[in-house]
Amino acid sequence: MNIPQIKKIYDISLPLYDGMITYPNNTPFSVTERTVSSGSILAEIIIGSHTGTHTDSPRHQGCGDVNVDDYALTHYVGDAVVIDCSHRGPGEVVEVSDVQDYDISGKRVLLKTSNSGRGFAQFYDDFVALGGDTATYLRNQEVVLVGIDALSVKKRGGEDNRAHTELLEKQIPIIEGLDLSSVSEGEYFLTAAPLSIKESEGAPLRALLLEF
C-alpha cells in the first residue's frame, strides 16, 4: 500500500486545561492527579460533552434520536475545505455569499472567521456564528460535516436556531470550538474522530488537518 507522505499536520483543536473557556453554563474542564500506593500517577478528568473542540449530534438539539456514536466515522475523516470568512467581524454571521463560490458538495466544510484571530483566551458574547440561511444552503449542497471556530454555530442570544437544526435534521454533524488561526483557506484532509462515548449527544474530539 502506498501511503502518501504527510507534508504538514495542523492541530485545529483547542487545548484542554483548568481555567479554559467554555460556552456559558457548560461543564468546566479540570484534571486532578493523585499518586497511588504503587507510585503511579493517575488523573481524574472532568469534561462536558460540549467542552473544548467537540461535535454535536441531532439529539443535542432535539432533532431526533441520533447520537454521536451512530455516525459513520467517514463524516469526520476525509476531504475538507477551509473557507476564509475572516472579514466577518464580531456580531456578524457567515452569510451565503461567503460560501457559495466553493465546490463543497460531499465535503467537510470548515468556516474560519475573525473568531480565530481574536483567540480563545476569553469568551466573547458577540462571536461570529453561522447564519440560518447559510445553514440551509450548506444542507442543500449535501456537505457531510460543518465546522466553525466558535463554541456554538448559533448566534448567541438569537431566536433563529437554524444554524443547528437545518444541519442536524439532515444528519449533518457539526464541529464547534475549532481554532483555525494557523490554517489558510484551501483543501485539506480532515481527521476528527469523536471520543467513542456510547449514546452521547455530543463528544469532544481532536481535529487535525493534514496537508499532503
Ligand SMILES: [Zn+2]
Ligand atoms: Zn455543541
